[in-house]
Amino acid sequence: MELAVEMLNISKFYPGVVANDDVSLAVAKGKILGLIGENGAGKSTMMNILYGMTKSDIGVIKVHGEEVKIDSPNTAIKLGIGMVHQHFMLMPNLSVLQNIILGKEPVKNGLIDVKTAKAKIQEIMDAYNLPLNLDEKIYQLSVGEKQRVEIIKSLYRGANILIMDEPTAVLTPTETDKLLEVMRQLKEQGCAIIFITHKLREVMAITDEIVVMRKGVVTGSLATAEANTELLSNYMVGREVNLEIPGEAYRPGNTILEVKNVSALNQRGLPALRCVNLKVREGEVVGVAGVEGNGQSELIEVISGMIRPTGGQVGFHGKDVTNDPVRSRREAGMSHIPEDRLKMGTAKNCSIRDNLILNRYYQKPYSKNGIMDNKKLMGLADNLCRDFQVKTPDSARALATLSGGNMQKVVFAREMEADPSLLIAAQPTRGIDIGAIESIHRKIVEARDNRKGVLLVSAELDEILSLSDRILVMYEGEVMAEFKRGEADERKIAEYMTGAKRQGGDSNE
Amino acid sequence: MNKLMNKKVTGVLSITLRQVCLIIVSLILASIALGVSGYEPLAIVKGIVNGLTSDIAGTVRWATPLILSGLAICVTYKAEVFNLGVDGQLYMGAAAGTAAALALPEGMNHVISLIIVFLAAIIAGALFAMIPALLKVFLDTNEVVSTLLLNFIAILFIEYLVNGPMMDRTAGTNLNASEVLPENTWLPRISFFDPSSANIGFYIAIVVMLLITFIFYKTTLGHEIKMVGSNPVLAKYAGMKPKRTILQVMAISGAIAGMVGAIEVTAVQHRLLSGFNPDFGFDGIVVSLLANNNPIGVVFSGIFFGALKNGGINMERLTDVPSAVTEIVMAIIIITISAKFVLPKLKPRVAAAKKGGE
Numbered sequence: 001m002e003l004a005v006e007m008l009n010i011s012k013f014y015p016g017v018v019a020n021d022d023v024s025l026a027v028a029k030g031k032i033l034g035l036i037g038e039n040g041a042g043k044s045t046m047m048n049i050l051y052g053m054t055k056s057d058i059g060v061i062k063v064h065g066e067e068v069k070i071d072s073p074n075t076a077i078k079l080g081i082g083m084v085h086q087h088f089m090l091m092p093n094l095s096v097l098q099n100i101i102l103g104k105e106p107v108k109n110g111l112i113d114v115k116t117a118k119a120k121i122q123e124i125m126d127a128y129n130l131p132l133n134l135d136e137k138i139y140q141l142s143v144g145e146k147q148r149v150e151i152i153k154s155l156y157r158g159a160n161i162l163i164m165d166e167p168t169a170v171l172t173p174t175e176t177d178k179l180l181e182v183m184r185q186l187k188e189q190g191c192a193i194i195f196i197t198h199k200l201r202e203v204m205a206i207t208d209e210i211v212v213m214r215k216g217v218v219t220g221s222l223a224t225a226e227a228n229t230e231l232l233s234n235y236m237v238g239r240e241v242n243l244e245i246p247g248e249a250y251r252p253g254n255t256i257l258e259v260k261n262v263s264a265l266n267q268r269g270l271p272a273l274r275c276v277n278l279k280v281r282e283g284e285v286v287g288v289a290g291v292e293g294n295g296q297s298e299l300i301e302v303i304s305g306m307i308r309p310t311g312g313q314v315g316f317h318g319k320d321v322t323n324d325p326v327r328s329r330r331e332a333g334m335s336h337i338p339e340d341r342l343k344m345g346t347a348k349n350c351s352i353r354d355n356l357i358l359n360r361y362y363q364k365p366y367s368k369n370g371i372m373d374n375k376k377l378m379g380l381a382d383n384l385c386r387d388f389q390v391k392t393p394d395s396a397r398a399l400a401t402l403s404g405g406n407m408q409k410v411v412f413a414r415e416m417e418a419d420p421s422l423l424i425a426a427q428p429t430r431g432i433d434i435g436a437i438e439s440i441h442r443k444i445v446e447a448r449d450n451r452k453g454v455l456l457v458s459a460e461l462d463e464i465l466s467l468s469d470r471i472l473v474m475y476e477g478e479v480m481a482e483f484k485r486g487e488a489d490e491r492k493i494a495e496y497m498t499g500a501k502r503q504g505g506d507s508n509e
Numbered sequence: 510m511n512k513l514m515n516k517k518v519t520g521v522l523s524i525t526l527r528q529v530c531l532i533i534v535s536l537i538l539a540s541i542a543l544g545v546s547g548y549e550p551l552a553i554v555k556g557i558v559n560g561l562t563s564d565i566a567g568t569v570r571w572a573t574p575l576i577l578s579g580l581a582i583c584v585t586y587k588a589e590v591f592n593l594g595v596d597g598q599l600y601m602g603a604a605a606g607t608a609a610a611l612a613l614p615e616g617m618n619h620v621i622s623l624i625i626v627f628l629a630a631i632i633a634g635a636l637f638a639m640i641p642a643l644l645k646v647f648l649d650t651n652e653v654v655s656t657l658l659l660n661f662i663a664i665l666f667i668e669y670l671v672n673g674p675m676m677d678r679t680a681g682t683n684l685n686a687s688e689v690l691p692e693n694t695w696l697p698r699i700s701f702f703d704p705s706s707a708n709i710g711f712y713i714a715i716v717v718m719l720l721i722t723f724i725f726y727k728t729t730l731g732h733e734i735k736m737v738g739s740n741p742v743l744a745k746y747a748g749m750k751p752k753r754t755i756l757q758v759m760a761i762s763g764a765i766a767g768m769v770g771a772i773e774v775t776a777v778q779h780r781l782l783s784g785f786n787p788d789f790g791f792d793g794i795v796v797s798l799l800a801n802n803n804p805i806g807v808v809f810s811g812i813f814f815g816a817l818k819n820g821g822i823n824m825e826r827l828t829d830v831p832s833a834v835t836e837i838v839m840a841i842i843i844i845t846i847s848a849k850f851v852l853p854k855l856k857p858r859v860a861a862a863k864k865g866g867e
Binding site (some may be wrong): 329343344362 | 730736740
């Protein structure tokens with residue numbers, strides 16, 4: 001078995017932090033290595049070292065058995081290493097073809113030889129079963145197709161070692177299946193793949209070897225055949241993880257939130273919600289399932305008061321709040337964990353403290369006549385950091401110094417501190433590690449057991465199924481179906497999610 | 510806690526050090542430019558040194574409007590709004606202040622009449638700043654363009670005033686100016702600096718700086734300005750009103766600009782002169798940039814630019830070096846500050862290139 005890449009005894013130090021401490025990993029030709037671990041475990045640093053984006057302080061890298069020095073991505077590409085980034089590195093206004101050949105155009109008589117390029121790419125597409133229309137512009141493609149472009153781009157540059165950084169994080173379940181199929185093809189053709197992910201199921205399904213990292217060190221290195229999800233999550237968090245969180249018996253109380261016949265437009269002025277009805281009562285979690293972009297964001301924005309509906313009403317504790325501003329809804333007990341914590345939930349250049357005090361900075365006793373009591377606010381922020389286990393030495397540090405999971409804890413801490421009667425949680429565990437997922441799920445169940453209402457919007461069906469007492473399925477701005485806990489499984493919900501079916505009659509399409 | 514303070518102090522020190530280096534670099538480059546053109550190379554440095562020692566009076570005179578303009582800029586900059594219309598708001602403030610001063614009864618109490626004149630100027634400046642602010646908030650007009658264009662309207666409006674309704678008809682020559690203001694509306698000059706026109710506007714500038722610092726770090730408005738500036742979507746989501754905050758910062762900025770107009774008219778010119786303002790508004794941008802948009806820093810950078818301006822004027826008077834050289838220094842400072850954004854990206858490349866060369 002020929003080893004494609006070996007990274008031996010890699011250590012990387014940042015001021016005050018050891019990102020990697022004596023980490024070794026290897027992947028053979030035609031094999032897939034799963035690299036898993038919590039956020040901040042050092043996976044990305046390892047891959048950045050391999051791809052030449054940063055340099056290790058100690059350690060050796062061997063490619064095909066020869067020791068090499070990789071000081072830039074160009075060197076890495078020359079050595080046959082390709083990387084599919086989590087955030088695509090593509091030019092949206094150029095065609096697929098132009099993006100693929102960018103920087104490595106075949107030239108004939110001083111002109112780009114489109115014919116040769118097309119032929120070469122066609123060859124790759126046929127070999128790996130990656131169909132794409134080369135003349136389409138990137139912005140016209142779906143997320144899954146964009147990813148395919150990235151993969152072809154790497155292969156076109158002659159990569160036989162592929163690093164895939166959380167490639168499934170942005171994909172729908174169907175697209176994920178397709179990607180795994182492609183990875184199998186690549187493997188059969190002799191590619192070596194390093195697959196970074198949070199999702200243990202995928203690791204179990206596709207990899208040959210698994211390396212688990214935690215806090216910069218390797219905590220487990222084993223063949224997939226010997227692994228199981230429980231064992232892996234234990235390696236990842238260093239303790240037992242339990243995503244099955246038992247709650248109290250389901251006893252819904254008074255209605256907290258009532259959405260009646262709400263319609264709304266999206267940012268581009270197109271209809272995003274059509275006559276949506278839903279209720280959230282005390283002591284229940286209502287899950288909204290659906291492929292992203294089917295009106296969930298607009299639904300939340302209407303409920304939280306960020307946009308006005310074009311029709312219908314929002315009732316909160318029996319009062320019509322349809323035209324109330326955001327702040328009065330918040331003061332009445334509505335909390336909101338936004339789906340995009342960087343765009344909406346936090347200001348990353350401000351301090352952690354500034355981000356934590358947003359609900360309180362203007363209220364007594366933290367503030368009087370518009371003058372803030374910085375000492376009290378500091379105390380509030382420090383208490384929240386402690387209570388919600390935000391890992392930081394000092395709440396005066398910039399929010400950007402935190403990992404994704406810790407940022408989400410900041411958002412969660414802020415929103416829970418307001419002691420809401422209704423918690424709107426949108427994609428609350430997106431892109432965070434399993435340890436943080438567990439603690440956030442626990443908090444959601446806790447809120448429910450404390451007789452609060454929770455509206456949970458998530459693209460993760462697992463999450464919806466394990467937490468919700470009732471499940472609504474949205475498709476193209478409409479509620480297609482409603483299930484009680486245990487009435488539906490993943491497959492059944494997926495049918496309604498894709499519009500193939502609707503309760504009380506067939507789809508109107 | 511102690512550790513935190515230390516960290517803060519070292520942070521401030523390192524920024525100050527960096528800005529001082531910028532100044533030194535730009536002075537060296539300007540001196541080279543002077544030397545190459547056949548002038549005395551150290552003229553500009555000598556001018557600044559004089560401006561900070563024997564001729565401190567002139568420096569204080571120029572520093573006053575520069576500090577205030579710098580503050581007007583830094584308030585909006587914190588909210589990520591760009592007010593390029595300080596000059597226009599300043600002119601409008603000067604016009605309103607002059608009109609008020611000329612309308613007041615002759616024998617009125619000095620302090621009260623000054624307060625009325627300043628209030629008129631502040632309100633006029635703030636109102637004129639409301640035009641681009643409202644356009645931005647309700648019609649999403651880019652304030653960089655609208656504030657810039659409104660400057661021309663203000664300049665021409667003053668031109669019209671001093672050639673029409675407010676023209677000094679008693680003056681024999683065709684001077685484009687209003688009548689001289691009654692003495693009870695003159696802002697006192699600082700007697701220590703006599704005969705310079707350095708005036709108590711400098712103290713006003715310090716008070717405004719303290720007020721702005723207080724607003725930034727101690728008030729809910731300051732927190733809102735910071736949040737709107739760093740992430741307007743977050744501000745809206747948290748229940749703040751970003752549009753209102755934008756109107757507020759523009760009003761504050763315009764008010765400060767109007768105050769500059771009043772100071773220039775009541776303390777320096779004693780009448781409304783067309784084109785009396787040598788682009789304080791744009792200089793204010795450089796003042797604020799050099800101070801890293803920190804209100805306390807603005808005082809120091811305002812004094813530096815005051816010394817530079819003063820030194821430049823003296824230099825022209827005493828030697829044959831043109832005062833335009835001061836503008837070269839300013840330009841170099843702007844370029845070196847912009848380099849701040851380029852340098853961190855350049856460093857690894859330079860390091861890599863060196864490695865490759867070995």
